[in-house]
Each structure stands twice: as structure tokens, then as C-alpha cells.
Amino acid sequence: MKSLLKIAAAVAANIFGLWLAARFIPHVFLSGNFTELLTVGIVLTALNLIIKPLLKLLLGPVIVITLGLGVVLVNMIILLILDILFQNLSIVGVAPLIYASLLLSAVNLIFHAFTKN
Numbered sequence: 408m409k410s411l412l413k414i415a416a417a418v419a420a421n422i423f424g425l426w427l428a429a430r431f432i433p434h435v436f437l438s439g440n441f442t443e444l445l446t447v448g449i450v451l452t453a454l455n456l457i458i459k460p461l462l463k464l465l466l467g468p469v470i471v472i473t474l475g476l477g478v479v480l481v482n483m484i485i486l487l488i489l490d491i492l493f494q495n496l497s498i499v500g501v502a503p504l505i506y507a508s509l510l511l512s513a514v515n516l517i518f519h520a521f522t523k524n
Contacts, residue, residue: 413522414452417515421455422448424514425496428507435503439495447493454485455515482508 422444429437437444462481463470470477486508490498498504 416522417455417518418445418448418452420514420518421451421511424511425451425507427514428510432503432506432510434499435507436497436499437495443493443495447489447496450492451485451489454488458488459485479505479508479512482512486511 425437425444425447428435437447439447459481462484463478466477466481469480483504486498486504490496490504498507
């Protein structure tokens with residue numbers, strides 16, 4: 408039950424991060440009703456739980472060589488996959504993709520800092 412609540416909180420944090428990115432980063436657009444936004448948040452959480460560890464494993468040497476900056480590349484790939492999957496999320500350009508991935512990383516860092524135990 409505790410882990411299910413933590414996953415629900417992660418979905419909420421991801422939706423909040425996407426909303427912040429759409430609100431403050433030019434060329435990042437997020438539209439839709441609550442159900443569509445919830446679906447985007449659930450899929451983003453699932454991608455973070457399933458695909459992200461695999462990408463970190465594959466890009467491990469790049470992450471080590473760049474002293475951890477390769478994780479931004481992993482986050483960009485996750486957001487790009489999400490952008491391809493959903494019509495109501497649109498990220499136009501590489502710079503907004505970088506900024507959105509950094510913002511989502513910051514939101515997730517704060518979320519994980521508060522839900523560590």
C-alpha cells in the first residue's frame with residue numbers, strides 16, 4: 408500500500424513537472440483534460456520506472472565519461488519518447504527538450520528527497 412501511494416505521488420510530481428515545463432519553457436505545449444494529463448503522467452512514470460534504468464545501463468559509459476551529464480541525455484530520450492507517444496504533449500526543438508528534461512529532473516529530485524524513506 409505504501410509503494411502504491413509513492414507511485415501515485417510520483418505520477419502527481421511528473422504531471423506537475425510537465426505542467427511547469429509547459430508553463431515556463433517556450434515551445435513546450437501540454438493540453439488536454441484531467442484524464443489525458445493523468446495518462447501522460449502515468450506513462451511518464453512508467454517510462455521512468457522501466458525504460459530509464461535500461462537506458463542508464465546502455466549509456467553507462469557516456470554517463471561516466473561526462474561525469475553524470477549523460478543522465479540529461481537519458482531524460483531527454485524519455486521526454487522524446489513521451490512526445491512521440493502523445494499528441495497533447497509537444498516539445499518543439501532541442502533547447503526546450505533540454506530545459507524541460509532539466510526541470511523535470513529538478514522536480515523529481517525534490518520529490519525523491521521528500522519521499523526517501
